[in-house]
Structure formats: C-alpha cells, structure tokens
Amino acid sequence: MRKHAAQERAKALTKAEVLVEALPWIHKHSGRTIVVKYGGAAMEDEELMRQVVGDLELLKLMGMRVVLVHGGGKAINSLLGDLRLPVAFKNGLRVTDDATMEVVQMALIGKVNQQLVWELNRYGNVAIGVSGADGKTFVARQADPELGRVGEVESVNTHLIEAILDDGYMPVVASVGSGEDGFYNINADVAASKVAQALGAHTIVYLTDVDGLYGDRSDENSLVATMTKAEAHELLDSGTLESGMIPKMRSIVEALDSGVSDVRILNGTFPHALLLEIFTNEDVGTMFVQGEE
Structure with missing residues (x-):
C-alpha cells in the first residue's frame, strides 16, 4: 500500500512539474494570435485528430487567440476517385478544372470543415466553421491558366475572423476563396500565411x-531545428526544394517578411507535438525566426 501511494505521489509530482515548466510559456503566449494550418496524414487518423483538436482547445483555454486553417488533400483525392475524376498536380499545386473545383468545395467545406468543427465542439460551444469565401475573407484571382481554378490571394478581409475571435470562438477556415468569376482553390499553406x-x-x-x-x-x-529569415530566403532561391515544399517555403518567407515573429513546421502525427513545441523547451520540429537569437 505504501509503495503504491509513493508511486502515485511520484506521478502526481511529475504532472505538477510539467505544469510549472509550462507556466512561463503560457504567460508568454497568452493573448497572442496563433494561426495553425492543419493537413496531411495527421488529419486522416481519427485518434490523432482528436489529440490535435484537444491541443488546440487547450491553447484557447490558455488565453491564445487560435485560428485553424485547413486543407484536405486526401479527402479531395478520395472524392475525385469516387467520381472517377483525374488527380493532377503542377509545381506542388492541384490542377483544378471546374469539376474538380466543385469537388474541392464539397470535400473541404462540406466534409472536412464540419468534421473539425464537430470535434472541437465536443469540448463545448467553441468553434465556428467558415470558408475563405465567407465574408470575402479570401479575395482571389486565377494564379495560372494551366492550373485552372487555383487562386492567388489578392486580399484578406479579417473582419469575420476577428469577429469570431472577439466573441470567444475559434474560427475554422477552409482554404477556398472567391473572385469575380466564382470560387477558387487556395493552397492551405498559402491561406494560413495570408491570414x-x-x-x-x-x-x-x-x-x-x-x-x-x-x-x-x-x-x-539532418533535421533543421532553427532557420533564420535570411537562410529561408536563400533556400527558396536555391532551386533545390522539392515541388511540394515550394509553396510552403514561399508562404513562410512571406509571413516572416510581413512581420510574423516565427513559423514552425511540426509533425502532427507525433502525439501532442503542438503542446510540446509551444509550452516546453523541447524542439520537436523546425522553427523559422526573424534573425539570430
């Protein structure tokens, strides 16, 4: 009995120490706005999704203004397959004809967005789902005729997102934009950076x-723990990046150039990577910063 009680106290002490370690980080980040782009395999596994959603809710409870921007490439590909429509990419961007654009809307807005909102709202009335077309949040134009309805973001109207944040909710934003001639597919990395x-x-x-x-x-x-803005510029200009990484790196550089303090790439399939990165001294991904610290 005594041995069991000692073990339980040791576990409780470990939990307390974790909270104490997190305290300065909570103080540092409370009140700040953090944009989280969510995609990839971490979104496809339901258990991992629930962990990520729980981590996002914890960030919100810790006083951070959290905006979740999501893609959903696998959901789009799955629906395209069901409809026997082709899947094509160019320079890391999805070639999006009119039929594919309809599928993008169905998959991102109708399925992925609402699934994320539902998961978040299991913790209470905490999330509101929108697309970049709502409130003209993403005003877009065609990026390249060869890509079809892939949009380049011309402007971002933050009124709707800020209203949701100010009302105490978490905006969950699907990466679809609108232009004068209809809807556009926006790369989710780019959408997150623009927001x-x-x-x-x-x-x-x-x-x-x-x-x-x-x-x-x-x-x-060879995982890079930290990279400065200047180094990121050099890498983007080097021509050595894989095509799928080019839009992400370009969006990172643009964000840093605009004054965003830091940008991080994390593996969402690693349990609680978001919490470890934000609230501990552990480096679990790559952080891009303005300059040498």
Whole structure:
C-alpha cells in the first residue's frame, strides 16, 4: 500500500512539474494570435485528430487567440476517385478544372470543415466553421491558366475572423476563396500565411506529416531545428526544394517578411507535438525566426 501511494505521489509530482515548466510559456503566449494550418496524414487518423483538436482547445483555454486553417488533400483525392475524376498536380499545386473545383468545395467545406468543427465542439460551444469565401475573407484571382481554378490571394478581409475571435470562438477556415468569376482553390499553406499576415499574428504552425525541414531528405539526422529569415530566403532561391515544399517555403518567407515573429513546421502525427513545441523547451520540429537569437 505504501509503495503504491509513493508511486502515485511520484506521478502526481511529475504532472505538477510539467505544469510549472509550462507556466512561463503560457504567460508568454497568452493573448497572442496563433494561426495553425492543419493537413496531411495527421488529419486522416481519427485518434490523432482528436489529440490535435484537444491541443488546440487547450491553447484557447490558455488565453491564445487560435485560428485553424485547413486543407484536405486526401479527402479531395478520395472524392475525385469516387467520381472517377483525374488527380493532377503542377509545381506542388492541384490542377483544378471546374469539376474538380466543385469537388474541392464539397470535400473541404462540406466534409472536412464540419468534421473539425464537430470535434472541437465536443469540448463545448467553441468553434465556428467558415470558408475563405465567407465574408470575402479570401479575395482571389486565377494564379495560372494551366492550373485552372487555383487562386492567388489578392486580399484578406479579417473582419469575420476577428469577429469570431472577439466573441470567444475559434474560427475554422477552409482554404477556398472567391473572385469575380466564382470560387477558387487556395493552397492551405498559402491561406494560413495570408491570414496570419493580415491578422498580425505572432506565430504560424504548420501541422503536417513530416518532422520539419531536413537538410538532406535521406538523412534523418539532418533535421533543421532553427532557420533564420535570411537562410529561408536563400533556400527558396536555391532551386533545390522539392515541388511540394515550394509553396510552403514561399508562404513562410512571406509571413516572416510581413512581420510574423516565427513559423514552425511540426509533425502532427507525433502525439501532442503542438503542446510540446509551444509550452516546453523541447524542439520537436523546425522553427523559422526573424534573425539570430
């Protein structure tokens, strides 16, 4: 009995120590705006999704103004497959004809967005789902005729998102925009960066299914812990990035150039990576910062 009680006290002490370690980080981030982009395999596994959703709710409870921006590439591909429509990419961006655009709307707005809102609202009345077309949040134009209805964001109207935040809710934003001639598919990395820039956010977190940025993709020990804005510019201009990484790196550089303090790439399939990165001294991904600290 005594041994059991001692073990329980030791566990309780460990939990208390974790909270004490987190205290300065909670104080540091409370009141700040953080934009979280969510996508990749971490979104497809229901158990992982529930962990991520719980972490997001905890950030909100800790006083952070959290905006969740999501993609849903696998959901789009699945629905395209069901409808026997082709899947094509160019330079890391989905080629989106009119039929594919309808599928993007159905998958992102009708399914993924509402699933995330439902999961968040299991914790209470905490989340409101919108698309970038609502309130003209993302005003877009065609990025490249060869890509079809892939949009380049011309402007971001933050009124709707700020109203949701000010009312105490978490905006969950699907990466679809609108233009004079209809809807546009917006790359979710770009959408998150544009929202963060317009809101004057402190931090962007890209939750994906990779650990971060590697110096050498074939070497698991080459994970880059920290990269400055100047180094990120050099990497983007080097021509060595894989096509799928180009839009993400461009969005990171633009965010840093606009004054966002830091941008992080985390592996959302790693349990509670978001909490470990924000509230502890552990480096679990890659952080892009303005300059040498």
